[in-house]
Amino acid sequence: MQPIQRRIFFILILVAGLAWIGISADPAGNAGAGGVPAPQAGFLAPDFTLKTPEGETFTLSKLQGKAVLINLWATWCPPCRAEMPAIQKLYDEYKDRGLVVLAVNSTVQDDPFAIAPFIEEYRLTFPILLDETGEVSQAYQLRSLPSSYFIRRDGIINEVVIGGPMSEALLRTRIEDILE
Amino acid sequence: MIELFRSLFAPPRHLILLVLAAWLGMTLAEKRTARHGVTNEAFNNLVFYGLLAYILGGRILYAVNHLPAFSQSPLSLFALNPDLFDSFGGSVAAVLVALIYGQRQKIPLWNALDALTPFLAVLAVGISLSHLAAGTAFGKPTDIPWAIVLWNAKRHPSQIYELLASLLTLGLLWFQRPNPRPGLFFLTFAALTSAARLFLEAFRGDSPILFNGIRSTQVLAWALLAASFAVYEWRKQSTSGNAS
DSSP: OOHHHHHHHHHHHHHHHHHHHHHTOOTTOOTTTTOOBOSSTTSBOOOOEEEOTTSOEEEGGGGTTSEEEEEEEOTTOHHHHHHHHHHHHHHHHHGGGTEEEEEEEOGGGSOHHHHHHHHHHHTOOSOEEEOSSSHHHHHTTOOSSSEEEEEOTTSBEEEEEESSOOOHHHHHHHHHHHHO | OHHHHHHHTOTTTHHHHHHHHHHHHHHHHHTTTGGGTOOHHHHHHHHHHHHHHHHHHHHHHHHHHTHHHHHHOGGGGGOOOTTSOOHHHHHHHHHHHHHHHHHHTTOOHHHHHHHHHHHHHHHHHHHHHHHHHHTOSOBOBOOOTTOEEETTEEEOOHHHHHHHHHHHHHHHHHTSOOOSSTTHHHHHHHHHHHHHHHHHGGGBSSOOEEETTEEHHHHHHHHHHHHHHHHHHHHHHHTTTTOO
């Protein structure tokens, strides 16, 4: 290609690029918008209602206005066990600023009799919810344990952390983000 | 098929795809280093120090930006959490270290960039595969026949578009005739990648919006495309006397 032809080609591409930016502009904003519930950052957190071993009921949508950390776990999962002390520590530190921790036990793939000793062993004071039917695991498309969802006060998922154990600094930075 | 792939490489296993891409990219790039006037040893060291700087720089800069969190638990600096990472900071550190190493070893910048291009092109394929596995970089809702169901909606398969574009870029570069002018190979990669991002970003459902629906990633891609063209012209002119 001759230099002059090449320069004209480059300019045409750049003009077409500018036109494409204008044509493809989306005034509605990005896809998280619209309030579609999905277990992904930018989407509304899928709602659920679960019970604690003591029979107390928690509904996620009733916690709007609070920053929520949902942690999906099981007693047999080593990283879940490893991150529990850090979650408890930061819950103690941040609960007065509006942090709610919902530790959803994937009961459908766990030993229900191992849950109470687990709570005792780690001295957990935040609500432990039992996902006995796998409803939450399904709604949150659970593929790995632990999985954590950091939900802003408006009910939108701010960040998803798959796998663990989460370090204290990771928890602290993500909790600070959702408390803002 | 896509579901099987997503199950197999569900996060955090999607990172395996990046490691595999880096390894394959290195292997392919090594076969062409001589063509760009760089020895295999210099190339391997360049990539090694660059990657090391990326990993260490990304973590250190993240910690510096979140000093209160790390000062309360300093051991978190060594935690195996890939989320504690500043990828922009890591990239800056990698480029700086690679530049310093290249200068010390007297590797000309444009030759080094040309030698790195196949590595970067394969890495781009790995990144799009990891997006597909993790369901990130997802498309906007649509009713087109080839839509995929992701995050509870039928969406543009933006990760597959990205994969096809990166494979096409890799193919075009791999079968390109050797260019005697250093830098043009890399600049062709930069232009193709920017053009693909500029076009495909329109189908993304998670684009950051600048104003009035204008996507900031498209604006950045356009600027990089313009810069690639400008530098390409400059290189073409400045090296025309040396070209055979």
